[in-house]
Amino acid sequence: MSRDNLNELTAFLAVAREQSFTRAAAKLGVSQSALSHTVRALEERLGLRLLTRTTRSVSPTEAGERLLRTVGPRLDEIETELTALSALREKPAGTIRITAGEHAADAVLWPAIAGLLPDYPDIRIEIIVDYGLTDIVAERYDAGVRLGEQVARDMIAVRIGPDMRMAVVGAPAYFAARPKPRTPQDLTTHNCINLRLPTYGGLYAWEFEKADRELKVRVEGQLVFNTAALRLNAVLAGLALAYLPEDQVRVHLASGAVVRVLADWCPPFPGYHLYYPSRRQATPAFSLLVDALRYRG
Numbered sequence: 001m002s003r004d005n006l007n008e009l010t011a012f013l014a015v016a017r018e019q020s021f022t023r024a025a026a027k028l029g030v031s032q033s034a035l036s037h038t039v040r041a042l043e044e045r046l047g048l049r050l051l052t053r054t055t056r057s058v059s060p061t062e063a064g065e066r067l068l069r070t071v072g073p074r075l076d077e078i079e080t081e082l083t084a085l086s087a088l089r090e091k092p093a094g095t096i097r098i099t100a101g102e103h104a105a106d107a108v109l110w111p112a113i114a115g116l117l118p119d120y121p122d123i124r125i126e127i128i129v130d131y132g133l134t135d136i137v138a139e140r141y142d143a144g145v146r147l148g149e150q151v152a153r154d155m156i157a158v159r160i161g162p163d164m165r166m167a168v169v170g171a172p173a174y175f176a177a178r179p180k181p182r183t184p185q186d187l188t189t190h191n192c193i194n195l196r197l198p199t200y201g202g203l204y205a206w207e208f209e210k211a212d213r214e215l216k217v218r219v220e221g222q223l224v225f226n227t228a229a230l231r232l233n234a235v236l237a238g239l240a241l242a243y244l245p246e247d248q249v250r251v252h253l254a255s256g257a258v259v260r261v262l263a264d265w266c267p268p269f270p271g272y273h274l275y276y277p278s279r280r281q282a283t284p285a286f287s288l289l290v291d292a293l294r295y296r297g
Contacts, residue, residue, distance in 0.1 A: 148270030
């Protein structure tokens, strides 16, 4: 395969995956016009239209989907091997891309990364905060972070955090005018803060369990957020109740700034795990990160 052919395939894959010439050009570090010219050259050489272009979007044609599905993984394998070879230098190097939720990134990933990076200046780490169940293979992440029960069986999973508990909390000012809920069903009469999920655009149902009885409650309230920080701020302001990780509110519970309810309905559950494809060949940089993150209890 000539270098030009390889460049054309790389250009096509970038546009097809990003579904945008603008984003693909930025990712590849080339101009949009040069990228468009390269993709058209590939289409002309093959005698097939690979992309459907409109004023607002770009999507693969049937031929483009086939090329993306068959050639894409092979080029990814080549790139992985080249990265592995470049990592065989004296010092571990390279970029590691991880997708994780906001709480996992702040409570687990960041402390480990902050301790690792000063000793390895050639390692770069990119963390994308996302509440969705991202397909790390399709989105070309090196790894993702999920709760233990959410990790797919075909992935390698490494425990990176202790068991977790959730907490329903409100400020004393909030409860001054309202009775505390005694059961999860009582939440339907309270002003609760909802979490917007990105995957389907729906609202997260609060999950409870007691004596092998599981409940999901769809709460109502004046506020909807997609970050934990805003939910905590609203609770501290006395505006509503929130459903948050226990460790995130522990300090506020100790100080009396917030009050916990329904604790007997919030048992521990498996904590965060780092996961990645079983066929992934670990670079020295990735192995270092995994070891830094591994939970040793």
